[in-house]
Amino acid sequence: MSNPTPRRRLVGLSTKMYFSLQRTRDFTDSFISKLAAVPQELLSNIDIFIIPDFISLTNTIAQLESSPVPIWTGAQDCHWEDQGAFTGEVSPSVLSSAGVKLVEVGHAERRRIFGEDDAMVAKKTAAVSRNGMIPLVCIGERTHGDVYAAVDECRVQVDAIMSSVADEAEVVLAYEPVWAIGASQPAGEKHVLDVVSGIRGLDSVKTRTGTTRVLYGGSAGPGLYEKLKSGLDGLFLGRFGHDPQQFIKTIQEVAEA
Numbered sequence: 001m002s003n004p005t006p007r008r009r010l011v012g013l014s015t016k017m018y019f020s021l022q023r024t025r026d027f028t029d030s031f032i033s034k035l036a037a038v039p040q041e042l043l044s045n046i047d048i049f050i051i052p053d054f055i056s057l058t059n060t061i062a063q064l065e066s067s068p069v070p071i072w073t074g075a076q077d078c079h080w081e082d083q084g085a086f087t088g089e090v091s092p093s094v095l096s097s098a099g100v101k102l103v104e105v106g107h108a109e110r111r112r113i114f115g116e117d118d119a120m121v122a123k124k125t126a127a128v129s130r131n132g133m134i135p136l137v138c139i140g141e142r143t144h145g146d147v148y149a150a151v152d153e154c155r156v157q158v159d160a161i162m163s164s165v166a167d168e169a170e171v172v173l174a175y176e177p178v179w180a181i182g183a184s185q186p187a188g189e190k191h192v193l194d195v196v197s198g199i200r201g202l203d204s205v206k207t208r209t210g211t212t213r214v215l216y217g218g219s220a221g222p223g224l225y226e227k228l229k230s231g232l233d234g235l236f237l238g239r240f241g242h243d244p245q246q247f248i249k250t251i252q253e254v255a256e257a
């Protein structure tokens with residue numbers, strides 16, 4: 001019953017709304033040239049993604065064609081319908097046609113600022129999956145408390161997500177305790193490992209046949225993965241990956257750990 005497929009490590013970043021158009025281009029160029037200096041064998045066992053803003057997406061996909069190893073491009077959000085009268089929204093079907101490989105849904109900033117709830121996040125997760133992309137779904141407790149309370153809060157989020165996708169579909173969960181996002185340092189490793197172990201033990205996760213990778217996000221950067229490698233499949237970076245050199249360093253650490 002438990003996940004039969006070995007899980008490849010996965011590491012990536014979101015630029016959120018931090019970058020100008022030009023900075024995203026420069027970041028991607030610089031990233032590609034620095035990546036060429038990393039031994040290819042090291043990179044062959046992991047998956048890497050970059051999630052720029054919507055306007056940069058197609059350009060980033062084109063730029064990444066010259067990368068020495070395949071790099072996935074992701075989107076920061078999408079609508080739950082494929083088409084229709086939804087002014088201002090972005091269709092998951094269009095994202096898929098553009099070459100997007102994974103779509104982030106349910107980030108804490110979308111939940112808090114834009115009022116996205118679990119039902120909406122579940123519908124978006126389903127939309128990403130049925131359009132042939134991988135949902136990268138953000139979960140996490142809002143306030144810093146004990147592990148049981150955190151797992152309890154995550155359970156509601158995770159159960160909603162898993163009930164919306166096919167059992168065999170691939171899902172990536174990004175465990176991002178809300179209080180550790182935009183902070184000066186990540187959540188403590190014991191807390192993260194214990195909560196993620198609780199998440200992996202949930203019925204809705206452990207009985208799936210599809211691959212479920214779990215990443216940590218929230219002030220993640222170089223030096224962190226070594227402490228989390230026993231329980232996490234990788235990292236999801238924000239600010240501390242926005243310098244291409246730091247991003248590459250983190251990728252190398254995830255690949256080597």
Ligand SMILES: O=C(CO)COP(=O)(O)O
Nearest residue numbers: 181182218219220238239
């Ligand atoms: O929210 C995050 C990734 O989705 C993390 O952002 P920071 O690493 O900047 O805290």
